Amino acid sequence: MGEFTMKDTIILAIETSCDETAAAIIRNGTEIISNVVASQIESQKRFGGVVPEIASRHHVEQITIVIEEALEKANMQPSDLTAVAVTEGPGLVGALLIGINAAKAFAFVHNLPIIGVHHIAGHIYANALVQPMQFPLLALVVSGGHTELVLMKEHGSFEVIGETRDDAAGEAYDKVARVLNMPYPGGPHIDRLAHEADEAVEFPRAWLEDSYDFSFSGLKSAVINYKHNMDQRGEEINPAHVARGFQESVVEVLTTKTLRAAKEYNVKQVIAAGGVSANKGLRTSLEQVFEQEGIAFTVPPLKLCTDNAAMIGAAASYMYEAGVRGELSMNGVPGKELKSW
C-alpha cells in the first residue's frame, strides 16, 4: 500500500450489516489494534435464522458499548484516529442504519472523515491483515448472503466474474441444516458431520456450462427431495451421509470454478473470504488444488472469515489512501454493488 511516511493511518471501523455488532481499530491497513464482535447468535438461533427486526434492536443495544470497547482495548482516544469507516452495504437495511448513523455521529463530534465500505470489499481485504495482496488476484467470496468470484487487478479494482444466480452457498448450508434438524447456523454442523461420514449420498453439481456463475437452489431441492422420498418409503436418512454428499457437491463446484478462473486470468494469488471460507472441507480442497498448481492461496483465520469490523477497517485504510471520503448524508444501501474505488 501507499507509504505512511508522515503519520500512521488509524481507522475506527464499524460493521452492523447482519447479526454481529462489531468495531475495530486498524493501523495502516495491516495491523489489528483491537477487534470487538458482539454476536447475536444466541438470540437469533431461537428463530432458526436472522430476523431483521431483532437484529436491528440488538445493534442499538450494543453499538456504543462495542465502539467503546474497541477504543479501550486499543488504549486509544478519538483524537488518535485518522478516520471512521462503516459498512454501507450490502446487508439488512435496518441493521446497516445503526452502524452508519453511529459512525456519522461519532465522526461529526470528533471532526473525522467518514468512509463507507462495501461489505464484500471488507471480506476480501481481511486477507490484507494476514499478508500483502498480490495482483492480479482472484477472490472467492462465500457467505450466508454471497457467493462471488471477484477479480482484482490492483488495490481498489473489482470485477465480479461470477456470482450465484439463486441461493448463496451459506444459505444452502443453513437450509439443508434445517432439513437435517440441526441448529442455526447450520454450516459448522454440516462440515463436522461430513467429516465423520464414511460414505456420501450422491447429489448433482450445477456447472452452468462455461459460466463462472453458481447455483445452489437445485442442490438444496435435491436434498429436500431425497429426504422426502426416504420419508415416503418409511426409511431413515443418515444425516452424515447427506451432509457429506451435499458438502462434496458444494466444495467440488466452488473449487473447480475457482481453479479454472485462476488459470484463465493468470492470477498470482487466490484468496477465500466470507463466513463459509471457515468451512474445513472447502479450505482443505482449495489448499490442495492451489498447492498443486503452484498458485499462492490464502484464507484468513476463522475470526476474520465471519463478519467483523477489522476487515472493514482494512479496506477503508486503502480507500483513505486513495482519497475516498463519504458524506454525513450517507445511507444504508442494502443491495450495494461492488464497484472499484
Next chain:
Amino acid sequence: MIWLGIETSNAPLSIAVVKDGQVLIEIVQNLKLTHSVTVMPTIQELLEKVNLKPSDIDGIAVSEGPGSYTGLRIGVTVAKTIAWSLKKPVVGVSSLKVLAANAQLFNGIICSLFDARRQNVYAASYTENLSETVIEEQHISIDELLEKLKEMSKPVMFVGLDVAIFKEKIVECLGELAYFAPTSLQLPRASKLIELVQNEPLPSVEEIHSFVPKYHRIAQAEAEWIKEQKRGNQ
C-alpha cells in the same frame, strides 16, 4: 446549558438547539425523506448557523417512542452516540407526549396518536398542561381508545398527522366533544422535547449505553416464538 433536540419518531423530522431556555434555532419538516440521510446534515447545518461546535452541547433530548421502529432507531442511535462521544447525558421523551405538548393549553383532554395499522394506534392522553396522564401511552385499537375517552365525558383535542385517518370514527363516537388541532400543531417539535425535560434531573452518562427506543411492541418473530414456547409447555 445548551441542548440538542432530535425528533425522528415518525415521518416528520425536527431538530432544535436550545440555550438556557431560549430556542436558538429549530427545523420542522414533513417531507418524508429518509431520516438516515437528513438527520446528521441537519444537525451540522443548525449548529453552524448558531455558531456552535458539537462539543458545546451539554445535553441531548430525543424522542424515544412509540413510532416507526426504523425512525426511532435512527434518532436514538444518533442521540446516544453523540451523547456518549461527548460524555454528556441523553434524555428520552415520549413521542406522544411531545406531540400532545403542541396542544397543552387546551382546557380538556389532549389525545395524541400515531397510526399502528389494522385499526390500531399508539396513543396517550393528558390533562391541560400535561399535568396528569389520563391514558398511559400504549398500543391500542382505535375503538377501545375512543370508548375510554367517551367515558371521561370531557372535550378531547386530537393531535397528530394520523388523526385524519380516524376523523370520521372519532366524530361518530365523541360528537361535539371532539376537537382537532390546527395544521400548525400537527408536527412534533424538537424544542418541545427539550422543554419537557430541561428542568428534570438528568440521567448519568453511565446510562447512555443502555438507552434504547421504547417500541411498545415486541418484534413479531419474538411474539410468535413466545407463543410457541407456551404451547410447548402445556
